[in-house]
Amino acid sequence: MCAPLDPFAPALSFAVQRGMCLALLGNRVSDMSCLMDTLAGHLPRLGGEILIDGQDRSMDTAGQRGIGLFSPRDHLFAHMTVRQNVAFPLGARGYDRSSIAARVNETLALTGLDGRAEHAPQALEPQEAWRARLARLLVFAPPVLLLDDPFAKLEPDDRSTLRQVLARLARAQNLTMLLATRDREDALLLGDRIGVLSGRTLLQTGRPVDLFDNPACAAVAADFGDANTLTGRVGAVEDDVARVHLANGCVVEARAAEGLAPDMLCTLCIRPDRIATLFPSGRATADPEEGTLPASLVALHHMGDHIRLRFRLGDGQEILVRRPPAQSLTGLEPGRPAQLAWPPVHAVAFPFRGEMS
Known part of the structure; x- marks a missing residue:
């Protein structure tokens, strides 16, 4: 994925390899959310390209790009059960009932929600609601997952647990993920590679050991390495x-x-x-x-x-x-x-x- 996207121009460009996670570590939530919304197709793209498997998807609508966006700004539908929430994306894409039922059951089991499938969102604990929102995204198996500050507003214990859940699912499902976060621990535990942002500028991208031992500038050394x-x-x-x-x-x-x-x-x-x-x-x-x-x-x-x-x-x-x-x-x-x-x-x-x- 490569995206020099205005207003992030002139040179915010990066790539995520299949089955890997690139974690963008930044200090401004609004800028990272803007980038994620642009990649997902919810905001207009004013420049650059979005390539998935070598194909330019920049002109596709949000539903055609094959990109799933997970954000704390998205909520479960209060009038639906957990099962119905998870099934919703498949129904919207025209899947038949038997395929929907099989895929939903598989995804509920994968995310540990098979025992809560018939509950309303209001009856869920915060950790369960998080799993349900993730299941609603994973159920249609998008080629790329965009994770926009995914653990925001969670208590520390829930954050730690769900970070492990996401890491386990990423390994089991060979997920390709772009993670945007303000938390260095999120980036270190989930990112195969990390990109350090300062506002809208990408300062350096590399493995964690590269960023610690060979920072590209004083800002990376201080902000990422606590130097x-x-x-x-x-x-x-x-x-x-x-x-x-x-x-x-x-x-x-x-x-x-x-x-x-x-x-x-x-x-x-x-x-x-x-x-x-x-x-x-x-x-x-x-x-x-x-x-x-x-x-x-x-x-x-x-x-x-x-x-x-x-x-x-x-x-x-x-x-x-x-x-x-x-x-x-x-x-x-x-x-x-x-x-x-x-x-x-x-x-x-x-x-x-x-x-x-």
Whole structure:
């Protein structure tokens, strides 16, 4: 599927392979819903192409495209039972009664609703109503599923359960899905590939490991990878490693992104789990070793699966660090001096674009 669609022009273009899920991770619900409605044929297409199995479906109506849209904006028909709701798309497409009955029974069993088939929507729990809306979509087996923020308004426990349900169905049915979500966990658990959006701009598409380890820009590193960002000036670039002079006077190293050159302002990005911490037994030294950052501990929280530490640098900037829970917390109190460091390969320096402060 490829769609440079105005007003998303000039270049929102992407492809979803058969049986795979591309998760678009964005921060503006209205833009993602507009894109989904345009792909489904509910909004006019002002440019670009929509290709399915190599055929251009851009001029087809919504019912002809073979695309199913799942959105929290769609509701079950209150005057119909669950079975009747699920059967509705088949009846509208002219299927005969025996085919409808067989397909509906199969889909109800697939989504775990065979015991609730004769209930009205008002009698369903939120999780059951979600399954019923999904069953109504799956029953006519569209080649492509568009999932527009599918878990919106659900409680955390229901969200976790239904995420697993969708992942199981995707594997069992070899579903081809385009998922639009604001939740990174949705994207990571369901997406074979992830596209990171900033407003209407597609910043990068790739496997999760690519986005974490090789972000295309500082915005992807910070928004997707939770990276700390520090502004500095490039002193030198040698063998793709940049020496960066930070505002607090320290010099650190990082991988040089494309286009980085000496004397250029840059944004250095380093993920919280890639930072090593050392707590000297005495006071912090006035002249720290090159490549390290003197800092003081601001706050410490045990999060169960990791320890979250927040440090303040000499110029007032703060850095977040995540360490394994096995690390000893003895003697760690706010105000404790520390040294922070990382191997150059674990940080990236990008040309400064003004996107970070």
